[in-house]
Amino acid sequence: MCMTTTVLEAPVRQSERSLAPDLARGAMLLFIALANAANFAFAGQPGIDPAPHGLQRLVNFFMATFVDSRAYPVFAVMFGYGLVQLARRNGNRVLLRRNAALVAFGLAHATLLYFGDFLGAYGVVGIIATLLLVRRGDRLHRVVLWLWGFQTLYAVVLAVTAFAGAHGGTAGVSNSPNPSLAAESYGRSLLDRLAEWPVHTATVLPFIVIVWLGIWAARRRVLEDPAAHRGLLRHTAAWSLGLSTLGAVPYALICAGLVHAAPGTVEAMARVHAVTGEYGGPGYVALFGLAALRLGGRAPRVLAPVVALGQRSLSGYLLQSVCWLALFSPWALNLNGTWTAALAAVAVWAGSALVAQAMSERGYRGPAETLLRKFAYR
Template identity: 70%
Template sequence: MTTTLTTEATPNPGPVRRTERALAPDLARGAMLLFIALANAANFAFAGQPGLDPTPHGLERVVNFLMATFVDSRAYPVFAVMFGYGLVQIARRQGDAARRVLLRRNTALICFGLVHATLLYFGDFLGAYGIVGILATLLLLGRSDRFHRVVLWLWGIQTVSATVIGVLALAGLRGGDSGLTNTPNASLEATSYWQSLQHRLAEWPVHTATVVPFIVIVWLGIWAARRRILEDPAAHRTLLRWTAGVGLGIAVLGGLPYALVAAGAVTFDAGTVEAMARLHAITGEYGGPGYVALFGLLALRLRGKRFVAPVVALGQRSMSGYLLQSAAWLALFSPWALGLDGTLVAAGAAIGVWLLSIGAAQALGERRGPAEALLRRITYRPGR
């Protein structure tokens, strides 16, 4: 048995009004853009991934450790969960027009991603969101609650897989002198903007193909949205506490061995470091539901607090904030521009640009961010 695309829907065509928005999703998006900034600024600064100094000293060791434990591979899953959550919210609001609206919106996201990747940063996620959004609209949103429970089994299987990888990595520990190394990206090393643009055109499709499998993370967001967990976090407090504790616990523990290598505290042979990197990547996905649940709990405590307003304002304009960051990294770290580099410089720039973006978002008042305004105009076609 299948359900309609918009379970318990009350059709209300058009974009959601700001007064109708739940606090937790916007709070999560706005705050986690800081982590996205830290990760991407470091990629630019070291012209490759993961963007961590392979020979850290002093305070750089601390930054590397914190980045590997809490940020790298742990920030983007938050936005994947929230993307899935948003698909259901849009579908619920649009009623019978939901499929048409979502297909148009996600097609536009693919175009946004292509432009973003071509002009600014190959590591774009907007195009991948668009592809996953189309797949989810066609294959997932109209299914029954029973069908959606499959995603919980998939996460259970992945947990077993992560456990096996962790046990094998620890059992196979071998001493050596190998540490962390960055995989270079030609577009970030290019000595002219034109060269970087050409490289990005080749890099973006490959990068997008590697991140499209995060549809399993998006699906978890769909499952959560069908239960309105973030709209009413008080009613789901126990679930949120368990999800935050278990999700972030797995993300932190799974990332700890790699974080120690990144901090220069230990060295192993190349095979062991590679195994730790795999464990770091797979357990990072649990940071998505873990952080989202944490912000759901924080929303209960912070509702009405004035100091969270700028962060929420940025969360409501997260795509504009994301694009602003890419433009800043291009200007600050490209060899043909200012050419800045280094761990502490990258971290400082990330914090500075994030603070600038929350100030700009709050200054917009009731106006939408430019990227959001354009996307909504394309999606809802107010003239028709």
């Protein structure tokens, strides 16, 4: 399958947008908010109360099963998908400028707001993908399906090994501290983030395999024409979300305080949880593709704010970090706790969706999107 390119060097028009990608980005920003707000609230990862009580157990179980390590792969798939959409309309120069700008955005975001930035990593992966992957033929892109096949086999072996070596004990989940989140002043947190961001970025770069899967899907226009790929979307949603959920449940039970195990067993279940979390990316994306198909490609009024936020996902993502810094930093409001984090995440996400809808009705793009376009298209 060849990828035809019409070099216009101009951003995509509103009328050319597909529903599924915008709906997926807008909705999944809620999960990103839940994960990052909890990270701030507990000043560490995974951002879970190690001694939950009552309904906190349910929140911990939900977070570990459906959110942690399962939200960011959605954006990785969509990033790869978007690279192909941009490549069809623009030359490599636009893609390279855009991804270089993402690296700069990431550095600013990580330095000023939050070490757990993904924008810089997206920029680096985007440059690599533009140079080596996006315009290559089908024979090369079939490799990514084999890579996911091998990873699935590895996930199964990892899970079997973890269960075979499981032992009971008294250990639970503990948060790995992030100094910048516990810093007593903004200046101290800024210095800590400068040290934390490069390490974090290096550890997440392997998600290029998830991005590559998005490239493969975009070359087949899976989300632009979900009706023609209904079977693929159904099977992907069922198998990917099934594997993601099954791989998460043992660790989720530990996070909820319903199961205790030996420290080694907790670590083994955490590894299974992380590896199977990558399947949340294609699984959730396929689910939103099916939802767009069911909606006939047009969002009902109740979903309009979510779609508007998805069209301004970069601005929404950066706004979230500003809110978490103000709400949870020890030198600011210093809020904490499971319920505070969850309620703040929902409130900030809902508020940003309403603001995005108001901007959409007035024909305004997001400020971050506008700035990124200026870099990319000059």
